[in-house]
Amino acid sequence: MTRLRRALVLGFFGLALTGMARADDAALGRALAGEVRELFRATCLECHGPDLASPEGEFGYVLDLPRMAADPELVVPGAPAMSELYLLILHDEMPGEDSDHGALSLIQKETVRRWIELGALAPEPAAEGSGDAGAMSGPPSPRRASLLDRSLRWLGELHGPAVHFPVALLVVAALAQLLTSTAAMVFCLRVAAVMAPLAAGFGWLNADYASFTAKSAALLAWHRWLGVATAIVAVLAWALSRKASPALRPVLILGAILVLVAGALGGGLSHGFSHYRW
């Protein structure tokens, strides 16, 4: 019973981390809005600036993100693929060939995509520049992330180091079980049951701050849910381990396979799959 209760507490902890990551989308969206505005300030103003007498395409409010976000002809919040503004820069039609800047980089495009995906929010007031006139011509304002935002981002960075624990522990626990080395197995599972949900929580945060485009987004989805499944199976194996349940062996083997597959996908996400090549 206490075993079950402790498993529930761990599960709750993981869920709480997930909830925090969700709630933080808005903060990230606003921070990205600040970046998008600075990007447009640097690359679009020569043709679409608010102080031009006749801006190109009669489009002279490229720094007014809320106005663009309210115009479905330009931006469909939540749907980058339907947003003309994003499609123009994605296909290198903007900034035009005559511009002083070349096409935007992949990362710059991704910043715009993610900003729209997260709802095309307005920038934080702090990123508006000083004074209302400053919003037009002031110097680029530094991006200011909140303490919570920075802390969550930092926790996300711990995903890499933390995942090594469940990867090794679950595999060793399965091995110990096959070799009937019960004490070693129980010890491994005890640590794995803490580290696997923690690593999954960090991973969730990490993904929220990463920029994965269409192809790797699908890979991320697989990695995310296999990772979450691994954490659940790790806690389940731990809960079963003291009961000498006959279900323990299959659950352990499943956990070892899950953690290896999730880990391989994670390696592919961060380093590309070519690094596994012979």
Ligand code: HEC
């Ligand atoms: C060298 C000049 C130049 C630069 C720089 C430039 N544009 Fe344009 N833009 C144009 C021209 C010219 C048009 C009108 C094209 C047309 O009507 O076919 C246009 C049209 C647009 C439109 C369509 C407006 C509408 O209402 O349909 C959008 C959106 C746009 N640009 C966004 C951008 C963004 C975002 C940037 C910066 C990343 C940018 N442009 C940089 C020249 C430029």
